[in-house]
Amino acid sequence: MSQLQPVLDEAISGLSPLETGVIDLFVNGVRVLGLPKSLGEIYGLLCISPEPLSFDAILNRLQISKGSTSQGLKFLRTLGAVRCVYVAGTRKDHFVAETELKKLVGGFIREELLPHLHSGTERLEHIDSIPQDPEHEHAAFYQERLSKLNVWHRRTEKFLPLVQRFFS
Amino acid sequence: MSQLQPVLDEAISGLSPLETGVIDLFVNGVRVLGLPKSLGEIYGLLCISPEPLSFDAILNRLQISKGSTSQGLKFLRTLGAVRCVYVAGTRKDHFVAETELKKLVGGFIREELLPHLHSGTERLEHIDSIPQDPEHEHAAFYQERLSKLNVWHRRTEKFLPLVQRFFS
DNA sequence: GGCTTTGTTCAAGAATAAATGAACAGAATA
DNA sequence: TATTCTGTTCATTTATTCTTGAACAAAGCC
Numbered sequence: 325m326s327q328l329q330p331v332l333d334e335a336i337s338g339l340s341p342l343e344t345g346v347i348d349l350f351v352n353g354v355r356v357l358g359l360p361k362s363l364g365e366i367y368g369l370l371c372i373s374p375e376p377l378s379f380d381a382i383l384n385r386l387q388i389s390k391g392s393t394s395q396g397l398k399f400l401r402t403l404g405a406v407r408c409v410y411v412a413g414t415r416k417d418h419f420v421a422e423t424e425l426k427k428l429v430g431g432f433i434r435e436e437l438l439p440h441l442h443s444g445t446e447r448l449e450h451i452d453s454i455p456q457d458p459e460h461e462h463a464a465f466y467q468e469r470l471s472k473l474n475v476w477h478r479r480t481e482k483f484l485p486l487v488q489r490f491f492s
Numbered sequence: 493m494s495q496l497q498p499v500l501d502e503a504i505s506g507l508s509p510l511e512t513g514v515i516d517l518f519v520n521g522v523r524v525l526g527l528p529k530s531l532g533e534i535y536g537l538l539c540i541s542p543e544p545l546s547f548d549a550i551l552n553r554l555q556i557s558k559g560s561t562s563q564g565l566k567f568l569r570t571l572g573a574v575r576c577v578y579v580a581g582t583r584k585d586h587f588v589a590e591t592e593l594k595k596l597v598g599g600f601i602r603e604e605l606l607p608h609l610h611s612g613t614e615r616l617e618h619i620d621s622i623p624q625d626p627e628h629e630h631a632a633f634y635q636e637r638l639s640k641l642n643v644w645h646r647r648t649e650k651f652l653p654l655v656q657r658f659f660s
Numbered sequence: 661g662g663c664t665t666t667g668t669t670c671a672a673g674a675a676t677a678a679a680t681g682a683a684c685a686g687a688a689t690a
Numbered sequence: 691t692a693t694t695c696t697g698t699t700c701a702t703t704t705a706t707t708c709t710t711g712a713a714c715a716a717a718g719c720c
Contacts, residue, residue, distance in 0.1 A: 380696090443520055461542075462542035469514075565667095
C-alpha cells in the first residue's frame, strides 16, 4: 500500500530555510554541552516539525547515516528530549521533540552532569583518604586546600537542583 | 648563580599521591567543561602547590611539552584561574592558582559561555528574520515554536548571572 | 654586539571522538 | 516458514581536537 503511494515524509527533500535555521541553532547549542553535532541536527529537525517524523524521514532529510540516526535518537530518548509516538497506519516508529525545558534540563543533569559529579565525589574521597603528615612544612596549607575542594564540591551538588528549579 | 645551586622546583621529580589525586580531580573536572586535559593538569598542580611554580617547574613535574604549558597557562590566565606573581631572585615568571570560585566561574562564563550565547542570539535573529507565510498549513505551529525558542534563549540569558551569584 | 635565558607560536603528528554502513536481530506479513 | 520491513550494533573510516617540539622572538647578561 505504502509502496503505491509513497509517503511524503520519507522522500528525499531539501530543508526549508526555517528548518535549516533551527537546526543550525541547535547544532551550535549542543556543542556548548559537549554533545555530538548529529544530536543537534536531529533534535532541531524534530523541534520544528509539526508532524511526528519517522526514522527514515529523519535520515533522509538530514542526509545522515542509519547509525547516527539510531544512536542519536536513542540518546535523545534517554535524555527525555525525544518521544516515540504512535502513528496510525504504519509500523514505523515516529518521533517528536519534547519541548518542556524542565525535562530537557533534567535529562541533561541526570545523564551527563550527575555521573561526572559522582566521579568527582569518589576522587575527592580518595584524596581525603591520603594520610597527611601533620609535621610537614605546608601541612596547614594542604589542609586548607583540601577543605576548600570539599566546599566547592558540596556547593556544586547544591547547585544542580537549583538549576533544575530555575528551568521549571 | 642559579647554575651552581639548582632550584629544587625545577628538578625532575615525581608527583606525590596528594598532587596526583588533586590533578586527577581537576582532569576529570575540566572534561565536563569541555576543556583540554592539560588545563586540568596545570591547574590541579598549581592548586595544590604551596609555593608559586615556574614555567619549567610545571613542565617538568607534569612531563608535558613547552607548547602545552605555554598555551595552558595562557588560557588559564585569560580565565582568571591562574595569576602570575613576582618571585625575588629570578627572571622567570611564577604562577599561582586563583581559588576564588567566584572568579573561576566568572571567567568560564565570560570566555566560554557568553560567546556561544551570543552566537545563539545571532542565529535566533536570523531565524526570526525568515519571512513566514501566514497561509501555511502549520503557520500557527511554527509561530509557537519560534516563540518558545526565543523564551528559552531569554531564560538562559537570565540564568548566567544567577549562576555567577550562586558561586559568590 | 654576541650569548644565554625565557617563553610563544604554529605546523605536523598523535590521540580522541563522531559518523558511516554492512551485518545482524526481531517482528509483522503472507 | 520464508520474506520483507524496521531498527540496532559495532568495526572501520573520517573528522576533530590536543599535544608536541622545533623555529622564533624578546629581553637580560657579559
